[in-house]
Amino acid sequence: GESVGLHLPTLSVQEGDNSIINCAYSNSASDYFIWYKQESGKGPQFIIDIRSNMDKRQGQRVTVLLNKTVKHLSLQIAATQPGDSAVYFCAENINNAGNMLTFGGGTRLMVKP
Amino acid sequence: EADIYQTPRYLVIGTGKKITLECSQTMGHDKMYWYQQDPGMELHLIHYSYGVNSTEKGDLSSESTVSRIRTEHFPLTLESARPSHTSQYLCASRSRGAGELFFGEGSRLTVL
Numbered sequence: 001g002e003s004v005g006l007h008l009p010t011l012s013v014q015e016g017d018n019s020i021i022n023c024a025y026s027n028s029a030s031d032y033f034i035w036y037k038q039e040s041g042k043g044p045q046f047i048i049d050i051r052s053n054m055d056k057r058q059g060q061r062v063t064v065l066l067n068k069t070v071k072h073l074s075l076q077i078a079a080t081q082p083g084d085s086a087v088y089f090c091a092e093n094i095n096n097a098g099n100m101l102t103f104g105g106g107t108r109l110m111v112k113p
Numbered sequence: 114e115a116d117i118y119q120t121p122r123y124l125v126i127g128t129g130k131k132i133t134l135e136c137s138q139t140m141g142h143d144k145m146y147w148y149q150q151d152p153g154m155e156l157h158l159i160h161y162s163y164g165v166n167s168t169e170k171g172d173l174s175s176e177s178t179v180s181r182i183r184t185e186h187f188p189l190t191l192e193s194a195r196p197s198h199t200s201q202y203l204c205a206s207r208s209r210g211a212g213e214l215f216f217g218e219g220s221r222l223t224v225l
Contacts (some may be wrong), residue, residue, distance in 0.1 A: 040218075101214050
């Protein structure tokens with residue numbers, strides 16, 4: 001079928017290294033953010049979320065950082081493993097748009113053994 | 114684990130056929146969504162619903178239609194499929210207010 005949109009940027013890291021995936025969001029009214037992981041042939045899966053009243057949240061091997069001043073979100077993955085290879089999407093919840101969740105363009109993470 | 118299901122997972126059909134992609138969720142969510150995604154590409158919102166008898170078009174123009182007669186069910190229909198409709202279609206649901214969006218596994222459609 002005809003492609004819609006842009007091809008995704010790729011981040012290539014060595015197994016065991018830390019990965020940092022960045023996302024710029026657009027709306028200062030966004031109050032909630034989510035990172036999703038999508039493996040080939042599957043639907044996106046929730047990884048971690050953060051509310052706008054926080055600037056950092058940690059999960060198991062993952063950390064999300066939020067910088068509201070520059071509207072920037074990042075996902076850090078510690079000790080990256082081959083199973084982390086996937087496409088990662090950030091999403092922002094725009095509170096004044098009926099709580100619509102808008103997705104960023106996504107980044108493909110490739111882990112080299 | 115999310116309780117949202119899509120069928121069929123894979124479908125290959127000829128041009129001109131009518132098809133319906135099914136999506137059901139058992140979480141009682143009010144909000145449901147359909148996204149279109151080509152392999153390795155962005156997600157594009159094509160339809161959404163905030164409850165029974167509510168349907169809206171998304172950001173990406175689509176020739177598909179949707180209905181929401183029951184809370185748990187949000188089918189997507191193409192009246193006359195064309196090769197340009199070849200894509201993956203992802204259904205998602207969310208409870209009222211902000212919170213996690215739960216995705217199904219997707220329906221990969223190929224129109225010959």
